[in-house]
Amino acid sequence: MPISPSSSAQAARERVAQRLRDLRADAGITGSELAERCGWTHPKTSRLENARTPPTPEDIRRWCAACDAEDQAADIIAQSRDAESQYGEWRRKVRAGLKRLQDSYVELYQATEVFRIYSPTLVPGLLQTEGYARALLSANSRLLGIPDDSDEAAAARVERSRVIHEPGHRFVMLIEEGVLRYQLGDSDAMAAQLGYLLTAGALPSVSLGIIPSATRERVLWPQEVFHVYDDTLVSVELLSARVRVTQPSEIELYIKAFEELRAMAVYGAAARALVLKAIDALG
Structure with a gap:
């Protein structure tokens, strides 16, 4: 089985994306609704939820606000920064x-x-x-x-x-x-x-x-x-x-x-x- 040196970094990004998806699901809103509340396009929501684009701290703050979960923003931002530090x-x-x-x-x-x-x-x-x-x-x-x-x-x-x-x-x-x-x-x-x-x-x-x-x-x-x-x-x-x-x-x-x-x-x-x-x- 080949070793994939970047898979840990990607897995960490996916854990952040999963938390964002869970917040949206718990809030009971669709991806389009979240995008409207955040002031961006639906494709961006999809990219963030599927770990194709790493979220910025501001993205996370807007996401949490849209889901009435502002208290989780700081923790998710820290988790995201750790994920990005895995690939330098x-x-x-x-x-x-x-x-x-x-x-x-x-x-x-x-x-x-x-x-x-x-x-x-x-x-x-x-x-x-x-x-x-x-x-x-x-x-x-x-x-x-x-x-x-x-x-x-x-x-x-x-x-x-x-x-x-x-x-x-x-x-x-x-x-x-x-x-x-x-x-x-x-x-x-x-x-x-x-x-x-x-x-x-x-x-x-x-x-x-x-x-x-x-x-x-x-x-x-x-x-x-x-x-x-x-x-x-x-x-x-x-x-x-x-x-x-x-x-x-x-x-x-x-x-x-x-x-x-x-x-x-x-x-x-x-x-x-x-x-x-x-x-x-x-x-």
């Missing part, structure tokens, strides 16, 4: 700069005891060196068409990563072997990054697994980048957005996928050998 476009999230985005994760990191991270394309952020992070974040700035604050953002990323040295946290990280070959920055920056993997991978709190490219008969194909925070939240990184998965059934699916990927990885001396081979290949 990178362009919106980085308006204030990439450094601000790095800082926004600190509270979540401090509150998480067990991190599960799978990355098929990049060194996980918690294990990135400043040079590697700078090259990556500079490329992101160019792609998103925003001012390049990659120097400050890279420093902030390294600073937030100090959590791996703090007690009370455990990190289980998986990467595909190809990550060791995808060069970001110059050869010196990449060599420093690979060298740091050898150091960080030996920390007592860190389990670093590498899935060899030569793995035969894979039980699961490479997935998108995802992070599991304890057993309560999954963050999926897409090209255009980050998706927050909160439905227990979907979190369970991601954890199952993580364990299947983990079973194909090598650890310890075998993982170190793959990293050293990649360092040698840099010439």
